[in-house]
Amino acid sequence: MTILKAPLAGGSPLLTRLSRLTRLDDMAVEALQTAARDVRRSPPRRELISEGEPIRERYALLAGWACRQRILSDGRRQILSFLLPGDLIGVCQHSNPLAATTIIAISELVTCPAPVADPGSALAEAYARSAALEERYMLAHITRLGRFDARERLADWLLETQQRLATTGLSVADQFPLPLTQEMLADALGLTSVHVNRTLQAMRRDGLLILRQGMAFLPDRDQLEKLVEYKPARVSAGGENYATP
Amino acid sequence: MTILKAPLAGGSPLLTRLSRLTRLDDMAVEALQTAARDVRRSPPRRELISEGEPIRERYALLAGWACRQRILSDGRRQILSFLLPGDLIGVCQHSNPLAATTIIAISELVTCPAPVADPGSALAEAYARSAALEERYMLAHITRLGRFDARERLADWLLETQQRLATTGLSVADQFPLPLTQEMLADALGLTSVHVNRTLQAMRRDGLLILRQGMAFLPDRDQLEKLVEYKPARVSAGGENYATP
């Protein structure tokens, strides 16, 4: 039966991810599948949303990486978060929203419109949980930047990212694509690219990380998790992972 | 007439704040006023919500300061945000929510239950905008921690906090209560208390800040704003400040 494997293998990563957050009904599934047929592409560096502008469209990211960032007048940049396949872009609960941050494509992207969710629908619940998860990631990022040293920041971020990708089947056996430059990592983790470079080297020496050809592999997950007391993000009581029995 | 001054002077800071985020209808105002009659108090250090626990009750903070925090096993603490009068606590869009962080009282608190908002109501819109604002503050905090040095962190945080307090009339003429120890500031800003102390002293020497008896005063707002390119948070297009004509 393909039904069991579909969400992870060929299906839309959006559907896969949302169905792990709450039980989706047929209406939601159909809306998501319909939406996923109307894809569009964006090249790297394209600005999807600009800070301060009204948000017109709500997308879902189907393939590729993007990031939310803020740039200071003297050139300093902070990457606030990365957007991975299955993530929502610009989905928001109130009227006339203004974009909180600029969002730009890192790799080539495939997006589709995010279906509108009626209040009270299963889809609305999924969106709300997705937003709650996003909040977790922001809180984790604050802790990383405020209280972790360079090695801890990298370890924690790698674990989180691996896990996010695993949710949509994009990471298998602690291996996953990492299409970032060390400078982007630095801008996300509040470091300089020189220091990221040195820290990554040290981690490779210590057998915590293997990088090659844009792929990352975590050979010693336990060690990494111990280093930062890693706990996967959970958003609601007694009900996640609805997709996989 | 007291009606005009009420929201700022004696009225509930929650009502004041929400009415600045969207136009509240009579139903919303009444719900908020009714809720504000059912107050309860919490002493300093009381844990209002514990990380990972199911969220039972939704409060609004009417008086006093609280904070969201995370503590690491080796004792390091990160304060994720401060909660000020008028802020919501535990208000959340999805079912069976788990608390993302611990919330503890800093000073003695006065809280009331937060009225439930029907989907589509003015109150729901206000809650959504309030949540969006909270997101702005988190994003600002990420940038502070990732890319600002100690003086910039303090300047930016002081400006933001002053402005949040001004929204509910708790800061007048760039003066406001600051019931924090330097250690709490350090835990929020990703520094040590020793360094916060030295940075504050330097800022006082430079005429950027005056502290006495738990009050802060910003004598040179322009200078501070220039230092960090400060921009007040806005959440929606063409519609804030509904309360003050």
Next chain:
DNA sequence: CGATCGTTTGACAAGGGTCAAAATGCGTGG
């Protein structure tokens, strides 16, 4: 008046930043 908490100070250490250059990788076009 001691106890306790918070602030202030000093001496020193270290993690991480800066600057600059070299090495490596990679896509493109000849």
Next chain:
DNA sequence: CCACGCATTTTGACCCTTGTCAAACGATCG
């Protein structure tokens, strides 16, 4: 297939911001 140009990674030397440790000082409170 090679050569070139560009982006990225790597390295080295040096410096500075911030952290650490410890003690003194100051307020507040039973």
